[in-house]
Amino acid sequence: MPPPDQAALAAAPRFAAALREALGPAGVITDPVALRPYESDGLTAYRQVPLAVALPRSTAEVAAALRIAHESGIKVVPRGSGTSLSGGALPLADGLLLGLGKLNRILEIDLPNRCAVVQPGVTNLAISHAVAADGYYYAPDPSSQIACSIGGNVAENSGGVHCLKYGLTTNNLLGLEIVLITGEVLRIGGRHLDAGLYDILGLMTGSEGLLGVVTEVTVRLLKKPETARAMMAGFASSEAAGAAVAAIIGAGIIPAGMEMMDRPAIHAAEDFVHAGYPLEAEALLIVELDGPKVEVDDLIARVGAIVASHGGSGLRVSESEAERLTIWAGRKAAFPAVGRISPDYYCMDGTIPRGRLPEVLRRMTQLSAQYGLRVANVFHAGDGNLHPLILYDANKPGELEAAEAFGSDILRLCVEVGGVLTGEHGVGVEKRDLMPTMFGEVDLNQQQRVKCAFDADLLLNPGKVFPTLRRCAELGAMHVRGGQLPHPDLPRF
Amino acid sequence: MQVLNPTTEAELGEMVAAAHAADAPLEIAGQGSKADWGRAVALPTRLCLAGLAGIRDYAPAELVLTAGAGTSLRDIRRAVASEGQHLAFEPPDLGPLFGKAPDDSTIGGVIATNLSGSRRPFAGAARDFFLGFRAVNGRGELFKAGGKVVKNVTGYDLPKLLAGSFGTLGAMAEVTLKIVPAPETSLSLVLIGQDLVAAQAAMTAALGSNADPTGAVYLPDGMAGHHPSLAGHVGAGSATVLRLEGSAASIAYRRGELERICAGPSMYLDHHESTAFWIECGALQALLPMRDAAIWLLSVPPAGGADVVLALRRLLPDCRYMMDWGGGRIWLAVPGTAPDAHGSAIRGVLVDGGHATLIRAGQQQRGGDHVFQPEAPIDLLRRLRRSFDPKCLFNRGRLHSEL
Ligand SMILES: Cc1cc2nc3c(=O)[nH]c(=O)nc-3n(C[C@H](O)[C@H](O)[C@@H](O)COP(=O)(O)OP(=O)(O)OC[C@H]3O[C@@H](n4cnc5c(N)ncnc54)[C@H](O)[C@@H]3O)c2cc1C
Ligand SMILES: Cc1cc2nc3c(=O)[nH]c(=O)nc-3n(C[C@H](O)[C@H](O)[C@H](O)COP(=O)(O)OP(=O)(O)OC[C@H]3O[C@@H](n4cnc5c(N)ncnc54)[C@H](O)[C@@H]3O)c2cc1C
Numbered sequence: 001m002p003p004p005d006q007a008a009l010a011a012a013p014r015f016a017a018a019l020r021e022a023l024g025p026a027g028v029i030t031d032p033v034a035l036r037p038y039e040s041d042g043l044t045a046y047r048q049v050p051l052a053v054a055l056p057r058s059t060a061e062v063a064a065a066l067r068i069a070h071e072s073g074i075k076v077v078p079r080g081s082g083t084s085l086s087g088g089a090l091p092l093a094d095g096l097l098l099g100l101g102k103l104n105r106i107l108e109i110d111l112p113n114r115c116a117v118v119q120p121g122v123t124n125l126a127i128s129h130a131v132a133a134d135g136y137y138y139a140p141d142p143s144s145q146i147a148c149s150i151g152g153n154v155a156e157n158s159g160g161v162h163c164l165k166y167g168l169t170t171n172n173l174l175g176l177e178i179v180l181i182t183g184e185v186l187r188i189g190g191r192h193l194d195a196g197l198y199d200i201l202g203l204m205t206g207s208e209g210l211l212g213v214v215t216e217v218t219v220r221l222l223k224k225p226e227t228a229r230a231m232m233a234g235f236a237s238s239e240a241a242g243a244a245v246a247a248i249i250g251a252g253i254i255p256a257g258m259e260m261m262d263r264p265a266i267h268a269a270e271d272f273v274h275a276g277y278p279l280e281a282e283a284l285l286i287v288e289l290d291g292p293k294v295e296v297d298d299l300i301a302r303v304g305a306i307v308a309s310h311g312g313s314g315l316r317v318s319e320s321e322a323e324r325l326t327i328w329a330g331r332k333a334a335f336p337a338v339g340r341i342s343p344d345y346y347c348m349d350g351t352i353p354r355g356r357l358p359e360v361l362r363r364m365t366q367l368s369a370q371y372g373l374r375v376a377n378v379f380h381a382g383d384g385n386l387h388p389l390i391l392y393d394a395n396k397p398g399e400l401e402a403a404e405a406f407g408s409d410i411l412r413l414c415v416e417v418g419g420v421l422t423g424e425h426g427v428g429v430e431k432r433d434l435m436p437t438m439f440g441e442v443d444l445n446q447q448q449r450v451k452c453a454f455d456a457d458l459l460l461n462p463g464k465v466f467p468t469l470r471r472c473a474e475l476g477a478m479h480v481r482g483g484q485l486p487h488p489d490l491p492r493f
Numbered sequence: 494m495q496v497l498n499p500t501t502e503a504e505l506g507e508m509v510a511a512a513h514a515a516d517a518p519l520e521i522a523g524q525g526s527k528a529d530w531g532r533a534v535a536l537p538t539r540l541c542l543a544g545l546a547g548i549r550d551y552a553p554a555e556l557v558l559t560a561g562a563g564t565s566l567r568d569i570r571r572a573v574a575s576e577g578q579h580l581a582f583e584p585p586d587l588g589p590l591f592g593k594a595p596d597d598s599t600i601g602g603v604i605a606t607n608l609s610g611s612r613r614p615f616a617g618a619a620r621d622f623f624l625g626f627r628a629v630n631g632r633g634e635l636f637k638a639g640g641k642v643v644k645n646v647t648g649y650d651l652p653k654l655l656a657g658s659f660g661t662l663g664a665m666a667e668v669t670l671k672i673v674p675a676p677e678t679s680l681s682l683v684l685i686g687q688d689l690v691a692a693q694a695a696m697t698a699a700l701g702s703n704a705d706p707t708g709a710v711y712l713p714d715g716m717a718g719h720h721p722s723l724a725g726h727v728g729a730g731s732a733t734v735l736r737l738e739g740s741a742a743s744i745a746y747r748r749g750e751l752e753r754i755c756a757g758p759s760m761y762l763d764h765h766e767s768t769a770f771w772i773e774c775g776a777l778q779a780l781l782p783m784r785d786a787a788i789w790l791l792s793v794p795p796a797g798g799a800d801v802v803l804a805l806r807r808l809l810p811d812c813r814y815m816m817d818w819g820g821g822r823i824w825l826a827v828p829g830t831a832p833d834a835h836g837s838a839i840r841g842v843l844v845d846g847g848h849a850t851l852i853r854a855g856q857q858q859r860g861g862d863h864v865f866q867p868e869a870p871i872d873l874l875r876r877l878r879r880s881f882d883p884k885c886l887f888n889r890g891r892l893h894s895e896l
Contacts, residue, residue, distance in 0.1 A: 112697055112796035157646045170650065171621050175846075180873075188868055190846030191794035193821055194607060194618055195657060197867035197892060198874055202620055202653025206646045226703055246554040252577055252674035292703065295743035351642045353555050383644040384555070423644040431647075438647060439637070446636045446881070447649050453876035465648065476883070 001048070001429075001463050004094035008051065008074050015072045016052050019096075022064040029053040038097050041082040041089040042144075043430055045346075045400060050077065050091030055099045059177060059185060059215040062098070066213065067183030069096050075459050076181065078209040080120065080152030083144045085347055086428025088156065088208050088464055095462075098213060100151050106130050107216070113191045114221045115174055120151025120214045124158075127219060136221040139166035142424070143332060151214045157206030159424035161257040161288075161331075164382035166222065168424065170205040175218035178204060178211075181455045190218060203450070208426050209461040211454040225290035228256065229300055230327040233312030234281025238262060239358040241283035244310035245381045246354065248287070248303055255303070257288040258382035259331050262361065265338070265376040265389070269330030272337035277330050278314045285312065285381065286331055288324075334378045335389070342374070342391035346403045350414030351423035354384040363413055364388060371406040373399070385423035386414070412437050427465045435467050449475050494537060500544040502627065502635055502666045508540060509664060509886070510633025518889040521660030523563065523602030529591060530606075530852075531659060531891035533859040542601055545666050548572055556643050557624065558672045562601030562665040569600055569670075579675035582619045583610030585775030590788065590853060595776065601665045607657030610775045611708040611736070614700075614795070614818045620656035622671040628655065628663030631882025641669045654877075660888050661896060662881040676738035681708070681767040682751050683726065684733040685758045689713060692733040693799035695755050696819040699735050700795070704750035708736030708771060709819035716779040716815055722770040726760055734774075736767060777824060779815050786813070786826035787834035787854035793847035795821035804842040809835055830855075836863035862893050871895055 008015075012030075019028045029035055030052045040047045051074070056062045069076045075095035082089050091097045103119035109131055110116065116127055116138070124145040128137040141160035142148055148158070154176065159168045166172070175189035178200075188200045195201060204211055235241035241260055248255065261269065261277075261284045270277040277284055285307065289299040300317055307315060318324035330337070338345050352360055361377065368375045374391040388410055392403040411421050415437045422431055435444060444466060451458070452472035462469060497519075499505035512519050520536040524543050545561040548568065552558075553576040560569060566584060573579055584603045588595040604626075609618040625639025638651035655662055684695060692711040699706050710733070717723050717732035726732075735751060737744045748761075762770055780788065793801050798820020805812060805825065813826045827835050834854045843849065848866040851859065867874055871893065878885065878896050885896065 110794075110796075111701065113794045114701065157650065159644060163644070167617065167621065168644070168646075170653065171617055184870075186869055186873070192792040192847040193614060193818065194609075194620075194792055195868055196792075196848035196850065197657070197659075197865050198662075198869065198877060199607070199620060199653045199657055200869045200873075202650055202656070205653070206650045211649075223701065223703060223705070249556065249674070250554050252677065254674060291705075291739075292743055292746045294746045295740060298740060298742050351640070351644050353552065353557070353642055355552065355555060380644070384642055385644045419642050420640040420645040421647045423642075424646055426646055427648065435648070438640075442634045443636045443638065443648075446630060446634070447638070447651070449880035450649055450651070450654075450877065453873065453880045 001092065008094040011072055011074070012051055015068065015074055018068045018072070019052065019054055019065060022068060023054055023056055023061050027055050027057065027061065038079070038091060038099070041084040041087060043085055043087040043090070043428070046087045046090050046429060048091045048093055050097035051094055053097045053099055055102050057102045059179065062179050062213055062215050063183040063185055065096070065098060066179055066181055070181050070183065070457070070459060073457070073459070075462055077461050078155070078213050080149030080155070081123065081147050083148045084152065084156065084426065084428060085349065086422065086426040086430040088426050088428040090429055092463065100149065103215065110191065111136065115191050115218050116221055117216065117218045118150055119216060121149050124148050124150055124153055131221055135224050137224050138219050139172055139222050140169050143335070150217050150219065154205055154214050154217055155207065155209045156424070156426045159385070161259060161380065164258060164380070165254050165256050170202060172220045173201060173205060173217065174220055176201055176204055176214055177216035179213045179215055181460050208428065208465055210451055210465060211460065227293045227296045228288055228290040228324060229296050229318050230286060230288040230324045231300060231304060231315060231317040232284060232286045232327050233307045233315045234278030235283040235285060235312055236281070238283045238361050240311045241285045242354065242357045244285060244307050244312060247306045247310060249382070251302065251306060253299060253303060255287045255382065256290040257286070259286045260284065260379040260381040261331065261334065262377040264374060265334055265378050268337040268341050268376055269334050272340055273329045273333050275326050275330040276316070286327060331378065338376050338389045338391065343393040343395065346390040346392065346407055348386065348388045348390065348407050348410050349422050349425040350411050350419055351383070351385045352414050352417050352419035354381070356417040360386070360413060360417060364410060367406055367409050371402050373403055373406055380423070383423070384419065408434060429464055432465060433467050435465070445470065445475055494539055496539045496541055498541050498544045502545070505545065505664060505666055506629050506633050506635045509629045509631065512538070512886055513631065513633050513884060516884060518886045521664050521887050523599030524597050531859070531888070532864050533856040534890040536889065540664060542664060543599055549667065553578055553672070556671055556673055557641055557669060559641060559667060559669045560600055562668050563599050566598045566600055566603055567596050573672050574675070577675055578672045580622065580670070581612060581616040581673050582622055583612040583775065584608050584619065585610045587776070589776050589781060600668055604656050604665065604668055605658060605660050611710060611771055611817050614821060615707045620653050623652040623656050623668065624671055625652055625669040626655060626665050627667040628665040630663050631884060631886045639669065643671050659892055661878055661892055664887065677740050678744065678764045679736060679738040679767045680744050680748060680764065681734050681736045681762040681770060682748065682755065683723065683760050683762060684755055685727050685760065686730040687733050687757065688731070689799045689802060692731065693820050695733055696735070697796045698754045699751060700819045702750055702754055704737065704747045704754070706735045707738045708734065710734050710774055711816040712779050713814065716813065719779045719782060720770060720773050722762065722766050722773060734770065736771060774817070780813065780824060780826050783813055783826040783828070786828045787858055788852045789825040789827060789834070789839060789849050790852050791823040791825060791839070791843070791847060791849045793821060793823065793843060794845050795819045797845050798823060801842055805839065808838050808842065830858070832858060833861055833863045834858040840866060865892055867893065
């Protein structure tokens with residue numbers, strides 16, 4: 001992060017007073033001790049105490065806070081529940097942290113239109129809970145769903161184990177209320193589908209808090225499947241497991257979830273939850289199928305046959321809801337399980353074309369040896385989204401830096417084989433400096449010009465996503481390449 | 494009119510850079526045969542992208558296909574069908590509605606209009622299957638966004654923004670799409686003779702049931718008979734058609750669920766008939782006889798579709814309609830020569846949200862800013878537009894007088 005802006009620091013008392021006037025004394029925190037809890041999000045390696053925290057209780061208060069910040073030239077970092085794994089909600093020393101946690105009401109449940117209107121601080125799981133009795137749910141299910149907010153999900157375009165079949169956040173939204181940095185309030189979409197013109201809803205989703213603050217979300221609700229069954233099998237190699245995954249999709253089956261774990265992850269999870277995972281296997285495949293019972297039973301048989309013919313062993317199929325949950329227990333607890341075998345771990349999130357998995361795992365093993373750090377892999381196998389967990393000890397000098405360098409190498413490898421830097425966790429501060437491995441200068445400039453259309457003074461969440469902050473005026477200039485156009489024979493004007 | 498036909502990305506970039514230098518607006522076209530869309534504004538030069546054609550990479554097991562934006566939809570359909578896959582958003586063929594040959598869209602045109610068919614509420618729109626692209630912006634710069642894998646959140650989701658932007662943000666050279674397995678088989682239940690309100694109730698109940706339909710359309714009295722696949726079954730009566738797709742075992746079960754909800758006279762279309770029906774439906778078979786009417790496309794909250802139609806019928810007694818998306822999409826044919834094709838009256842009805850787009854109308858009815866109904870303030874849209882195309886060269890004035 002760049003050094004704090006001295007003018008902002010000097011203006012802080014006046015700024016805080018203006019905020020207090022708009023939000024009331026309980027809505028603004030400036031006491032250094034009370035600011036502490038906000039110093040980091042889920043990426044705890046980065047910490048920074050903000051200039052102040054504002055906790056608005058309504059859209060009007062969000063608009064007021066943003067207007068005051070805009071007028072005072074103070075930067076703003078939005079925050080939901082602070083579970084980001086990419087440092088997206090990392091505060092700025094010279095910036096306001098805008099906490100949306102008090103906007104935590106479910107405003108309306110509209111079952112005939114199969115949607116719910118909620119405030120941004122409502123947790124992901126709370127939405128599904130609110131409609132469970134009626135047989136509905138909200139499909140995207142990040143593992144952090146008890147804690148993470150729907151506003152944060154929108155900002156990160158979060159996924160979950162079920163997004164292979166049901167899509168990411170962006171595929172499950174109908175409408176948003178957004179406040180721009182100027183305090184202007186926009187309402188986009190609603191209970192109908194698709195935009196009348198430019199898809200601002202789609203652009204906002206995954207924009208990591210850089211374009212506007214989400215103050216209301218209309219989500220699609222789905223009917224809960226009648227049945228869900230899970231199966232698991234061990235494989236002697238990741239190649240064999242990967243081939244089984246390709247064959248399942250090749251057979252025209254899109255499972256509700258399809259997850260893979262490698263040997264270190266299997267061991268960590270089994271030691272932790274005793275789910276009966278095969279300790280001799282190099283790879284574990286978990287497949288869940290959902291839908292009407294007849295369909296699920298049929299698919300379980302077909303997937304089971306494919307798994308067996310690709311060398312899957314110890315096939316176990318859930319016969320009850322309890323068994324299904326046991327099969328998932330180890331996968332769902334993979335992060336804390338790894339946390340038990342190592343003082344610290346660093347969770348990565350690249351996506352690769354699935355066919356390149358064996359090669360990527362092989363090179364990751366080499367990198368692991370090179371850096372002297374262990375790595376355990378959990379993998380959304382259906383869509384190629386890798387979560388390597390790098391094990392390290394922050395108390396050993398140099399290990400954090402080594403883990404970060406190892407992580408960057410893994411992400412570069414993902415891009416090299418045709419994949420991307422992040423499948424669901426976002427760029428944030430963490431992967432910001434890797435953006436040029438995937439995008440050229442022209443690509444990044446175009447993205448930053450989009451930012452300028454929303455926030456010309458670059459006050460919203462600056463320092464995230466883009467490696468270099470380019471002023472909007474600077475981006476307006478044209479690059480003339482040698483002042484000459486090649487191919488003079490082409491038709492022109 | 495001058496027509497430019499780039500055959501490489503580099504040529505495309507140079508042509509746009511030259512247009513930028515000369516301040517010359519460009520009409521961006523796929524096939525280049527359809528100049529009728531949007532506001533009636535004539536531009537002197539057409540940039541036709543059909544030459545940037547060809548499937549570059551198709552990995553069925555990765556569910557990903559990359560092709561030149563000028564590739565015909567027909568070629569893409571054929572390639573993915575040979576692997577048992579399909580474009581789940583079911584792009585409709587609107588050629589016949591415009592008196593053109595069927596089936597000659599380019600994939601770039603499909604994406605740029607975000608045109609999706611009857612499966613949209615259940616599977617997603619074109620935008621949901623649009624993973625990445627390479628395009629030239631209005632400065633003549635070639636840029637890319639998104640990626641070539643099915644799950645990606647790296648950087649802004651510019652593919653969403655380009656989908657449905659009608660060529661005003663970038664001239665796409667290459668697109669990457671998510672392709673998914675096609676359903677094994679299908680079956681459609683036709684409820685015969687329901688009135689609008691009963692049909693809405695049946696569709697809303699079906700969409701909220703475990704029957705899990707992937708199509709729900711209502712063709713009122715006199716309209717259903719225009720469908721060859723229904724003629725002889727429904728006479729002059731109406732048809733409510735609900736589609737089930739999946740494995741035979743699954744459909745056998747879900748059909749029972751549908752029958753529990755839906756009473757009254759009915760019949761089934763088997764896989765073959767059902768496939769034919771939904772293609773006709775996408776091509777708006779029922780509206781084709783209304784040759785001179787203005788055609789509006791409305792998107793509304795689905796359960797309120799019938800109420801919107803009732804209000805429209807009170808205002809415009811001559812209008813004809815069909816409802817798709819379980820009530821969420823209304824196609825409206827409005828006869829007459831009103832200068833705004835009754836746009837303000839139609840939008841006045843959308844009190845519960847939604848939008849209306851004028852899809853087809855005579856030149857004189859497409860002059861004003863009523864053709865599209867943007868949801869965000871126009872000054873934000875203008876800033877966005879300028880961030881890609883600072884001189885507003887691409888399709889200048891076609892969406893809106895200020896864009
Ligand atoms: C509001 C509306 C109006 C329509 N009007 C007509 C019509 O008048 N006649 C008709 O036959 N069909 C029309 N359609 C149907 C639709 O245009 C076609 O079905 C589309 O898929 C045809 O593809 P095309 O390649 O012929 O594109 P075109 O009809 O040439 O272009 C359609 C749109 O896509 C843009 N576009 C095309 N290719 C690219 C590209 N590579 N990069 C960026 N933008 C691109 C164009 O600028 C234009 O805005 C309309 C659809 C809508 C939603
Ligand atoms: C144990 C664990 C497991 C996880 N599992 C998954 C997983 O399976 N899948 C997955 O995708 N992610 C996962 N995550 C990551 C994280 O939970 C998601 O990114 C989540 O969406 C963040 O939500 P939040 O409310 O905590 O947002 P925060 O961390 O508070 O903020 C995240 C970003 O969103 C912005 N933001 C937050 N609220 C708003 C708003 N209202 N308006 C505008 N911008 C806003 C912030 O500025 C920041 O850039 C996991 C995290 C943890 C700790």
